[in-house]
Amino acid sequence: MSRIRDRGRKAGTFLLLISGILLLPTLFRLLLIGRFDLGNDEAHYFMYAVHPALSYFDHPLMVALLIRTGMALFGTTAFGVRVFAPVLFFLSSAILMMIALFLAPRRRVVLWTLFLVNAIPLFGYLGSMLMLPDAPLSVFWLLYLLVALVLFIRYDRLSRGTRIQGWILLGSLLGLALLSKYNGILLAPATFFFLLSTPELRFLLRTPAPYLALLLGFLVAAPLFLWNLQNGGASFLFQATHGLPGGYQLRLGALLPDWYFETIGYVSANSLNRDPWAL
Numbered sequence: 001m002s003r004i005r006d007r008g009r010k011a012g013t014f015l016l017l018i019s020g021i022l023l024l025p026t027l028f029r030l031l032l033i034g035r036f037d038l039g040n041d042e043a044h045y046f047m048y049a050v051h052p053a054l055s056y057f058d059h060p061l062m063v064a065l066l067i068r069t070g071m072a073l074f075g076t077t078a079f080g081v082r083v084f085a086p087v088l089f090f091l092s093s094a095i096l097m098m099i100a101l102f103l104a105p106r107r108r109v110v111l112w113t114l115f116l117v118n119a120i121p122l123f124g125y126l127g128s129m130l131m132l133p134d135a136p137l138s139v140f141w142l143l144y145l146l147v148a149l150v151l152f153i154r155y156d157r158l159s160r161g162t163r164i165q166g167w168i169l170l171g172s173l174l175g176l177a178l179l180s181k182y183n184g185i186l187l188a189p190a191t192f193f194f195l196l197s198t199p200e201l202r203f204l205l206r207t208p209a210p211y212l213a214l215l216l217g218f219l220v221a222a223p224l225f226l227w228n229l230q231n232g233g234a235s236f237l238f239q240a241t242h243g244l245p246g247g248y249q250l251r252l253g254a255l256l257p258d259w260y261f262e263t264i265g266y267v268s269a270n271s272l273n274r275d276p277w278a279l
Contacts (some may be wrong), residue, residue, distance in 0.1 A: 014107050021114045028059045033129050034079030042131055055227035062180040081131050088135040089128035095142040102149055116144035137180040144173040144187050171213035175220020182239050
C-alpha cells in the first residue's frame with residue numbers, strides 16, 4: 001500500500017513539474033511579447049495581415065491568418081501581432097513531450113526534452129516570442145511526426161478504420177504545414193524515403209493510401225496553389241531560386257556568436273519598452 005502511495009506522490013510531483021515547465025515560461029512570454037517593437041520580418045507579416053489574400057509572394061497565408069486573428073482579439077498592437085507565438089510554442093513543446101514519451105517512456109527523457117527546447121535561444125527565447133511562419137509550422141510538423149510514429153510503428157495492430165484516420169490526419173497535417181511555410185512539403189519525401197527504407201513498411205508504397213494522403217495535403221493547401229495559378233507561379237519561381245544566385249557559403253564559426261548575441265540583445269533591450277501594448 002505504501003508503495004502505491006509513493007508512486008502516486010511521485011507521479012503527482014512529476015505532473016506538477018511538467019505543468020510548471022510548460023505553463024510558467026508561457027505566461028512569462030505572454031507578459032513580455034508586447035514590450036518590444038516588431039522585427040523586420042514581423043512587420044512584413046503584419047502587412048500580410050492587413051492585406052488578406054490566398055497566399056503571398058514569399059510565404060503562404062497561415063502567419064497572416066494568425067496575426068489578423070490576434071489583432072482582432074487584442075487590437076493592432078505588438079501583443080496582438082505576437083499573441084499566438086507563445087501559445088504555439090506551448091503546443092509544440094507539449095507535442096514534443098508526447099513524442100519523447102512514445103519513443104522513450106522515461107521521466108528523465110521527458111524532462112530533458114522540455115528543458116533543452118526551452119533552453120535553446122532559437123526556440124525557447126526567440127522562436128517562442130516572435131510571430132514567424134515557423135511557429136505554426138512547428139506545431140503541424142511535430143503533430144505529423146507524432147501521428148506518423150503511432151501509425152507506422154503500430155500499423156499491424158491498428159484496425160482498418162484507425163489506419164484510414166491516420167492517413168487522413170497525415171494528409172491534413174501535411175497541407176496545414178505547407179500553408180504555414182514551404183518547408184512543410186519536405187514531410188512528403190521524408191515519409192516516402194522512410195517507407196522505402198523500412199522493409200516491413202515498404203508494402204505501403206504499393207497501396208493507394210500514401211498517395212491519397214498526399215493528394216489530400218495538396219487539397220488542404222489549395223489556397224497556395226490557386227494564388228500561384230493566378231499570379232504566374234510567382235512564389236514557386238521565387239522559392240526555386242531564393243538564395244541560390246552567386247552561391248552560398250556557411251561559416252559556422254563566424255555565424256554562431258553573431259547570431260546568439262544579436263538574438264539576446266534584440267529581445268532583452270527591446271523588452272525594456274514601458275508600454276506592453278505598443279506596436
